Amino acid sequence: MPPALTQSHVAPPSSSTLSHRFSVAPMIDWTDRYCRFFHRQLTGRALLYTEMIVADAVLNGDARHLLDFDAAEHPVALQLGGSDPDKLAEASRIAEGFGYDEINLNVGCPSDRVQSGRFGACLMQEPDLVARCVSAMQAATSLPVTVKCRIGVDHQIPKDVLPAFIDQVAATGVTTFIVHARMAWLDGLSPKENRTIPPLDYDLVAQVRADRPHLTIILNGGIADLDEAVAQLDRFDGVMLGRAAYERPFILSSVDGLLFEEGTAPRSxxxxxxxxxxxxxxxxxxxxxxxxxxxxxxxxxxxxxxxxxxxxxxxxxxxxxxxxxxxxxxxxxxxxxxxxx
Known part of the structure; x- marks a missing residue:
C-alpha cells in the first residue's frame, strides 16, 4: 500500500492547469525537492520535474524519503527510471499516492549506471519494451504518463528511429513526448559530454511534431535562454530548459509573464x-x-x-x-x- 499522505499534500491541479509550455528538466543531483521549492518561488507556472528516481529504489527503499515533496511545488512531475513493467507500474501507483501531477519515464539518460540496469537512453533500442512499460504504468495510475527520450543512440539513424519509436509508444495512449534533440553515444562519451557534444537536430523533432498534430511534442536540449525558448514555440508545443535554468535561475522569474502572458510582476x-x-x-x-x-x-x-x-x-x-x-x-x-x- 502507498504511504499515508501527510497534511503537506494537496490535490494536484486539474488537468486544465497542467501545461507543458515551459518546464524545468529533471537533473540528477540537482532538481531535488529543495531546488524545486526554490525554483517555485520564481515561477508559479513552470512544470517542475524531480530527479530521475529508479523504480527499484521506490519499491525497496524509503519511498517517503524519495517521493515526499511540498505542496507548494505543484505542478510537479515524477521521473522514473527502469525497464521492468511490473516494477514501474507499482512505483507509479505508489507515486500517485503522494500527489504528483504526472509520471514520466526516462528513456534518455546515457550514464553507465542506467546502461547496466537496462534503462535510460539504451531503451531507445527497445521500443517494444518501452511500450509495455508505459502500458503497465498507465494501467496502474490515473495520472498522465509521459516519455522523455533522445533522437537515437549510437549508430541508429535518427530520422528512421525517432518517428518509429514515438509511433509505437504513442499507440499505447501516451500523448506527450519530451525529446532531447541529440543522439546519445553510450560508448565513447561521458554523460556530461552527451549533453553537449552530439549535434542538435531541432528540425527532425519539428518534423515529427508537424506530422503528428495529435501529440504534444516538447523540445529539450541546448536552449540557452527564454528568448530562444519563445522562438521555439512556433514549432513545438513546449520547451524544457535544464542547465540554463539551473545555472541562471533568475531567468525563471520571467517565465510566467513571457511564456504564459500573466500580468503579475516578477518576483525579485x-x-x-x-x-x-x-x-x-x-x-x-x-x-x-x-x-x-x-x-x-x-x-x-x-x-x-x-x-x-x-x-x-x-x-x-x-x-x-x-x-x-x-x-x-x-x-x-x-x-x-x-x-x-
Whole structure:
C-alpha cells in the first residue's frame, strides 16, 4: 500500500492547469525537492520535474524519503527510471499516492549506471519494451504518463528511429513526448559530454511534431535562454530548459509573464530568498539544502562571484541560518543598487 499522505499534500491541479509550455528538466543531483521549492518561488507556472528516481529504489527503499515533496511545488512531475513493467507500474501507483501531477519515464539518460540496469537512453533500442512499460504504468495510475527520450543512440539513424519509436509508444495512449534533440553515444562519451557534444537536430523533432498534430511534442536540449525558448514555440508545443535554468535561475522569474502572458510582476531575487529562508526556518531544514542550488541566483550581477563564494564556503557552517541567508542577499542587493546609481 502507498504511504499515508501527510497534511503537506494537496490535490494536484486539474488537468486544465497542467501545461507543458515551459518546464524545468529533471537533473540528477540537482532538481531535488529543495531546488524545486526554490525554483517555485520564481515561477508559479513552470512544470517542475524531480530527479530521475529508479523504480527499484521506490519499491525497496524509503519511498517517503524519495517521493515526499511540498505542496507548494505543484505542478510537479515524477521521473522514473527502469525497464521492468511490473516494477514501474507499482512505483507509479505508489507515486500517485503522494500527489504528483504526472509520471514520466526516462528513456534518455546515457550514464553507465542506467546502461547496466537496462534503462535510460539504451531503451531507445527497445521500443517494444518501452511500450509495455508505459502500458503497465498507465494501467496502474490515473495520472498522465509521459516519455522523455533522445533522437537515437549510437549508430541508429535518427530520422528512421525517432518517428518509429514515438509511433509505437504513442499507440499505447501516451500523448506527450519530451525529446532531447541529440543522439546519445553510450560508448565513447561521458554523460556530461552527451549533453553537449552530439549535434542538435531541432528540425527532425519539428518534423515529427508537424506530422503528428495529435501529440504534444516538447523540445529539450541546448536552449540557452527564454528568448530562444519563445522562438521555439512556433514549432513545438513546449520547451524544457535544464542547465540554463539551473545555472541562471533568475531567468525563471520571467517565465510566467513571457511564456504564459500573466500580468503579475516578477518576483525579485530578495523575495525568493526570503521565501526560501522562511520555509527552511518553519520546517527546521538546514539552509545548505537550499543554498547549494542558489549559487547562480545573481549570475551576471556585480558581486556575483562574492555571493557564490560566501554561500558555497559558509553554507554548511554553524552560522549559516535562514537569517544569515537573507543577510547575504540583502548585501548583494545593496551592491547592485550602488552599481546602478
Amino acid at each position: 531575487r530578495l523575495d525568493a530568498v526570503r521565501a526560501v529562508a522562511e520555509h527552511a526556518d518553519r520546517n527546521d531544514t538546514p539552509i545548505w539544502r537550499y543554498v547549494r542550488h542558489m549559487l547562480g541566483l545573481y549570475h551576471g550581477q556585480k558581486g556575483a562571484r562574492a555571493w557564490r563564494r560566501r554561500i558555497s564556503e559558509e553554507g554548511r557552517s554553524d552560522h549559516a541560518t535562514p537569517a544569515w541567508l537573507i543577510e547575504q542577499a540583502e548585501d548583494m542587493e545593496a551592491v547592485m543598487a550602488e552599481a546602478a546609481s
